[in-house]
Amino acid sequence: MKNQQQTINQVNHKINWFQKFLMVCSGGNIHILRKTPSEWNKFSGIGGIVLFTAVFAALSAGYAMYTVFDNIWTSVGFGILWGLMIFNLDRYIVSSIKKTGTWWNQILMAIPRLVLATFLGVIISKPLELKIFEKEVNKQLNTIIQRNKKQLQGEMTGRILQQSGPFETEKKQISEKIAQYQKSYDSAAVELEKEILGKQSGLTSGKVGFGSNAKRKQELKEQRRQDLENYQKQVAPRLEYLDKEISKVYTNLETERKSTETFEDKFNGFAARLQALDELGKNSAIIGLAAAFIMGLFICLEISPVLVKLISHVGPYDHLLEKTENDFRLYSKEKIEKGNALTDYRIDDFKENLNK
Numbered sequence: 479m480k481n482q483q484q485t486i487n488q489v490n491h492k493i494n495w496f497q498k499f500l501m502v503c504s505g506g507n508i509h510i511l512r513k514t515p516s517e518w519n520k521f522s523g524i525g526g527i528v529l530f531t532a533v534f535a536a537l538s539a540g541y542a543m544y545t546v547f548d549n550i551w552t553s554v555g556f557g558i559l560w561g562l563m564i565f566n567l568d569r570y571i572v573s574s575i576k577k578t579g580t581w582w583n584q585i586l587m588a589i590p591r592l593v594l595a596t597f598l599g600v601i602i603s604k605p606l607e608l609k610i611f612e613k614e615v616n617k618q619l620n621t622i623i624q625r626n627k628k629q630l631q632g633e634m635t636g637r638i639l640q641q642s643g644p645f646e647t648e649k650k651q652i653s654e655k656i657a658q659y660q661k662s663y664d665s666a667a668v669e670l671e672k673e674i675l676g677k678q679s680g681l682t683s684g685k686v687g688f689g690s691n692a693k694r695k696q697e698l699k700e701q702r703r704q705d706l707e708n709y710q711k712q713v714a715p716r717l718e719y720l721d722k723e724i725s726k727v728y729t730n731l732e733t734e735r736k737s738t739e740t741f742e743d744k745f746n747g748f749a750a751r752l753q754a755l756d757e758l759g760k761n762s763a764i765i766g767l768a769a770a771f772i773m774g775l776f777i778c779l780e781i782s783p784v785l786v787k788l789i790s791h792v793g794p795y796d797h798l799l800e801k802t803e804n805d806f807r808l809y810s811k812e813k814i815e816k817g818n819a820l821t822d823y824r825i826d827d828f829k830e831n832l833n834k
Contacts, residue, residue, distance in 0.1 A: 493518065500525035503565070504783070505573025507799060514794040521795070524783045528568045531779055535602045536561025542605040545748045564598065571595060572783045577796040588788050592781050599777035606776070607769050608751050611758065614765060618754035634735050642727045649720045652713050659706040666699035 493501070493511075497518060501511050503525030511517060540557025547553065571591045577584065608615055759766035 503529045505569040510798045517795040527783050532561045532565030535564035538602045538605040575787045577792045595781040599780035603773040603776035615754045642724045645720045645723045663702040663706050666702045
């Protein structure tokens with residue numbers, strides 16, 4: 479029996495380079511896997527899933543960064559970095575699941591890893607959803623931009639009314655005052671004409687010609703004309719000032735509007751596309767369902783290595799891994815016990831020599 483165990487532990491089967499690479503991706507111990515060929519297919523499959531998840535993560539991050547920086551090399555560099563990070567994280571998540579212990583302990587150990595894998599699946603899927611629905615997202619982005627511009631125009635109109643309101647009110651009051659003076663002058667001119675023509679009214683004598691009454695009405699008309707002209711001269715500087723202030727308000731807000739609209743036209747970043755995708759999902763049940771399926775696909779892809787590791791039976795690899803770790807634990811415990819015993823012996827020997 480002992481000889482058979484030594485034979486099992488010492489046999490190293492040859493693995494081709496591609497299968498070895500996938501096993502390394504799975505996070506398995508390659509030295510133990512060489513001795514357990516029956517486990518190669520399982521770990522190669524897990525490694526393939528981890529590898530392709532990292533590739534999708536790199537593509538996803540690269541596209542997301544391209545929408546932010548609009549630079550291909552920056553996007554490629556960040557995508558590769560993100561893919562390597564996801565690869566290393568997935569590899570650690572899978573390799574940290576041990577098949578030893580009770581089923582309940584394995585479930586408790588897998589729950590936080592499943593939550594983390596689900597979260598990573600959502601993160602990876604979103605940029606790829608944006609790329610898949612790129613045409614629809616661009617159309618919705620244009621709708622959002624036009625809606626924002628309309629809202630901006632309404633806000634600008636409100637601010638114009640608020641800032642120019644006092645000036646407009648004062649200008650209106652001056653115009654009404656000028657209109658009153660003009661009305662008084664027009665009334666005096668009409669009465670003078672009636673007096674000269676001899677039209678009978680409550681304010682005219684009814685005699686034709688330029689008599690004493692017509693002369694008084696002529697003086698009244700002249701007085702009111704002077705009042706009108708004097709008031710117009712008096713308020714002319716104020717009206718000019720009010721017009722300048724109103725024009726300044728319109729000019730400043732128009733400059734701000736053009737600047738803001740230029741910014742709105744560039745409203746096509748990553749967050750804006752996520753908003754457009756969210757609105758598309760709410761407005762179209764088909765797109766919402768398709769996006770949900772895509773997200774579910776990547777979540778399943780991300781958690782599948784953990785599930786495969788969790789539901790698979792305990793195999794030779796797990797037994798050898800447990801034995802290897804136990805050997806190290808026993809070796810460590812033995813060295814600690816020997817060190818403690820040796821220390822106690824030296825202390826006792828020192829005390830005996832001290833008492834002599």
